[in-house]
Amino acid sequence: MILINLLPHREAARKRQKDQFFTQLGLSVLLGGVISGAVFTWYQGQIASQQDRNRFLQTEIAKLDAEIKDIANLQREIASLRARQAAVENLQGDRNLPVHLLDELAAHLPDGVYLSSMKQENQSVLLVGVAQSQERVSELLRNLSNNSSWLVRPDLVEIVAASTGATGRDQRRVSNFSLRVSLKRPSVAAPAASGSAVPAAAVPGKV
Known part of the structure; x- marks a missing residue:
């Protein structure tokens, strides 16, 4: 007996393939959406x-x-306080500068040199005087350059030959001079003075 299938089997097979394709496509889309969602969430x-x-x-x-702003403000305040402290120390030290000036001049003024006037402007002092000779003025400059702890940078401004006394035998030749010298600040002069005093005291038999 021969059996003949009269149903459209080709159409049914194509339908099954189509359904299977759409199912796989839906699963792929769903899987892709899940993966995309996971990646997006991450x-x-x-x-x-x-x-x-x-x-x-x-x-x-x-x-x-x-x-940083607080530190900058603190640094400015510290700098201001230090500047004030330095100004106060300079004022306190400058009060004794005239005493040191007169003491140094008395100690280093050679014989035959006489001062007629002195004028101080800040740390600069102008000395005007009379010397018996130019060699006396040179000796004064050497003393102030090498031996003074408070006076530095002596600079001869002017020296002029002149005559003093009456006419005749009493007339003498002298040198009128003016020189400028600088005063050290106490903070600078004190170490130099202490350093120069130690060797003198350490020399045996020297009073």
Whole structure:
């Protein structure tokens, strides 16, 4: 007996293939959506974490900026206090400068040299006087250059030959001079004075 299938089997096979294709396509789309969602969620988490770190860094930077401003203000206040302290110390030290000036001149003024006037402007002193000869003026300059602890940089401004006394045998030749010398600050002169005093005291038999 011969059996003949009269149903459209080719159409049915194509329908099954089509249904299978759409099922696989739907599963692929669903799987792709799940993977895309997972990747998106991971990236969103990374972005949120980085944003949190950025906010934390910005907060810390703002704190550091405030601390830096406070430190800068403190440094300015410290510098101002130091400047005031230095000004007060200079004023206190400058009160004794005339005493040191007169003491140094009395100690280093050679015989035959007489001062007629002196004028102080800040740390500069102008000395005007009369010497028996130019050699006496040179000796005064050497004494102030090498032996003085408070007077430095002596500079001869002018020296002029002149005559003094009455006419005749009593008339003498002298040298009128003016020189400028600088006074040391006490903070600079004190170490030099103490350093120069030690060797003199250490020499045996020297009073």
